[in-house]
Amino acid sequence: MAAKSILLIEPDEAERQELAEVLGRLGYRVEAVSGSQEGLRLFGQNNHDLVIVEVLLPGINGLQVSKIAKEQGESWGVRVIIVSKIYQSRAMERDALTRFKADAYFSRPFPLINLVEKINQLIGVPETRAPLRPRAAAPKPETKEPPAAAPEPAPPAPPAEKPVAAAKAEKPSQAPPAEKPAAAAKTEKTPPAPPVAAAPSREEPPLGEQGEFEPRLLGRLLAKLGRERFGGLLELKHGDELKHVYFVEGKIVFVQSTLPDEHLGRMLLADGVLTEEQYKNAAVQMAESGRKFGTIITQMGVLSSEDLYYHLVQQTRRKIARCFAWPAGHFILHRDKKYPAEATTFECETFAAVLDGYRQHLAAAPLEADYAANKDLHLFLGEAREVAAARVHLTPDERELLAAADGRRTLGEAAGESPLGLMAALRLTGALVCLDVVRLAAVETHPDLESYRTQVPPTADEPEADPRFREQCRELKSFFVRMDDLNYFDLLGVKLDVEPEALHQAYVQLERKFHPDVFTLKAPQRVRNMAETVSRRLKDAYDTLKDPRARRNYARKLGLDAAPKPEAKAGAGEPPEEADKEKQAALAYQEGLMAMEKQSYWPAIESFRRAAELLPKKSEYRAKLAWAMFKFLDAPNLNWEDVEQAAKQALLLDTENAELMSLLGRVKNRQDDDEGALRYFKNALALDPHNTEYKRDLHYTEQRLKKEKDDKTRSVFRKRP
Structure with a gap:
């Protein structure tokens, strides 16, 4: 019997050759092409038993190829497997299997053995080779639709379990139940807990099939x-x-x-x-x-x-x-x-x-109105599943605010103490209340809060990271293991005579891939520690190699005879021409904007700093540098004074920049200098009188100063009991 034939349509040459070689060794007859037109031509001539096709193809895409192949090959029962590098949703898989008639769908990365088992199942094991695994005849299904999650039996809901949107609260109509779960009974020896939420009644209007919003x-x-x-x-x-x-x-x-x-x-x-x-x-x-x-x-x-x-x-x-x-x-x-x-x-x-x-995008006015009405209500966590799902999408500072929802703090206290700043904290809290991740409730003193606490499930229960993120972690671990065996040139992947711009691009590319910002939200602590170590090593390498003298000394220590190009050569170790400077600065600025969009603030700082070094008199570059530093203060040797200095340098070049005035006001707030903040906010508002954000910042700063003054007055004139 002739060997089963497979048509492989894959645009990536390395992957095409690797898969064709593996399938050939297993005993299949494989024809591999890079485009859909050539693939369909061969399919019409040779009547293959199986087609493996990538979705993203020039011309006719892989989904259409699947549909055409199934229609043309219906007489001999052709089978089709669709593979995709970027389309990973269940919706795409369902479409591929139903609308485009594919027999299987794989999204990368996936174990090669799974693909081989599926091929064995669809067209049989070649007679010339034994199956890769004995159980290939009854393979495990490649993907499973998640079963409908039956709701887990929940413990009796305490009064605080209902979310709250209004400030009004009713007192509990009955005492806490006499019988408590065993887990709660064990905690009765703990010190008295803070106040417990009363049971406010909130009936939201039902959301119909249509309406206004x-x-x-x-x-x-x-x-x-x-x-x-x-x-x-x-x-x-x-x-x-x-x-x-x-x-x-x-x-x-x-x-x-x-x-x-x-x-x-x-x-x-x-x-x-x-x-x-x-x-x-x-x-x-x-x-x-x-x-x-x-x-x-x-x-x-x-x-x-x-x-x-x-x-x-x-x-x-x-x-x-x-x-x-x-x-x-x-x-x-x-x-x-x-x-x-x-x-x-x-x-x-x-x-x-x-x-x-x-x-x-949400307007500030309704949030401020809600804050005025609800600032004395206490924050509580919502359902555990909702909390776990939300944590994946929060930054470390936002998670800190989520952790404050323990029933001990009011909305005013939690938002006022948040490192996010008041307005950002109100925006986040509003979203979390809307999503039932946190609740607002009035409280009354009660000795036992344990039955009202909602524990956040461990990280293992959080939604699994996507395949792309797992691949990033794998690359990080591999790089971390090899790092100690590489010199600075090999670490950055550059030659001894690399030009400054190429060196910078190599550093930025690696920093984007391995910087701790990339792994902050999802990765465990050990992975973040690896990312921090790699980032420091990359920075050391870049700082050494960007200085021509330091680079020559380092190469000499390594015993390398080759050295950077002679200094007499134009452009080697010397400042580029003005036109080149502007081009390189613009490139660095665009890289910084892209990093800001991805909330990768440290790479953004490096890019904006590079742009400002190339064109020191460009106020826009220095202003963006200051904002990036304001957004990210976790870097070594970076503090509020650095942000203030960067903003003031930009302000010297553009003395009527209201945005920079506002930034300096925020910095002063972080430094607990409300009087200094007040001056900057007033200047910003004078330059832009209609800016509601400046008005709001000024108003909150005046309120804090008034409260501090009132507190001092009370502490001086307080009567002794």
Whole structure:
């Protein structure tokens, strides 16, 4: 019997050769090509038993190839396996298996043995070779739909278990139950706990199939759809703006928008990822070929597949988050309505969309009104599952505020003490209340709080990291192990005579990949420690090699005969020409903006610092440097004085910059110098009288100064008992 034949369509040459070699050794007859046109031509000639195709292909994509192959090969029962590097959502897998008729779907990275077992199952084991595993005839299913999670039996809910939105609270109508769970009984010897939340009654108006909404109601609607594992279309409309948000099992997978500025190309252009010329070239190719914009820019080499995946997810989240800037709108639910066939789907948690909306777009006025009404209410944690799901999307400072929701602090105390600053803390708290992650409740003194406490589950219970993140951890560990055996040149992957700009680019690329910021939110402490060690070593290497004299001395110590190019050569070790300086500074500035967008503040600081060094009189570069330093103070030898100095240097170049005045006011607040902060906020408001944020900062600073003055007065004139 002839060997089973396989057609492999894979654009990446290394992966194509590796997989073809493995399948060939197993006894299959393999034909491997890089494009869909060539692949379909061979398929029509040779009638293969199995087609393995990558989704992202030039011309006809892998999904369409699967559909064509299944239709043409129906007479001999061809099988198709679709593989994808960036499409990892369950919605995409479901589409591949149903709409495009594939027999299996794999998203990278995956163990090669799993693919081999699936091939053995679909077309049989070659007679020339034994199966890789004896149990291949009954393989384990590649993917499983998660079973419907049956609700776990919850303990009797105490009065504080209900979320609270209003300041009014009723006293508990009955005493705490006489019988307590065993776990709670063991804690009765602990010291008396702080006050316990009374049982406020809050009946939210039911959310129907359609209706009007304001931003906070939109947040509750999205959270509700996520909890109910909604599948279908949520239509959002405000004036002429219309957005279609598609859900699969409670997760957002695709968003359509009528706004031109929310198309992928426009967003990448606005973020500085694409130049105007690159955008125009890609748009022309898209109009001529009909291919998708993302496919074109990856083939142009502008973005890697991984970077495209990141920007597509960010685009989806941003489209929804911007709806929180609407003062009001109308919504309609269309249950079981599926997204368009040509849609590129990415799973987006409703938690992330709501948090982005509150952080960036929700107006401050309703939050301030809620704060005035509820600042004396105490913060409590919500359901454990909701808390665990939210923690994944929070920064360390935001997690610190979440930890303050222990029933011991009021909203005013927790927000006032937060390192986020008052307004950012109110935005986060509003989002967490909306998502039922925390509750607000009035309290009364009670000796036992134990039955009301909600424990945050351990990290192991949190949602599993995505495959892309696991791959980042694997690369970090591999680099960490090899690091001690590498000199500075090998560590950065550069030659002895590397040019300054190439050296900087090599350093920035590695720093982006391994900086602790990348691993802050999801990784365990040991991984973050490794990232910090790697980052320090990279910084030492860069600092040594960027100085021509230090580089020569280091090379001499290593016993290397080669040295950097002679100093007499133009451009080696000497400052570049003015035109080159401007180009390099602009490049560094764009890198800094991209790092800020990803909240990778330390790489942003390095990029903005490089831009400011190249063009010291450019106030914009120094201003961005100061803001990046303000956002990230965890770096060694970086403190509030450094931020203040950077902001003042920028202010010397632009004395009427209200934003810098406001930044200096915030720095003074962090340094507990409210009088200094007051001066800067007044100056900022004088330069921009209509800026509500400056007015708010000034108002809060005046309140703090008044409170401090009142406290001093009471402490001096307090009567003795």
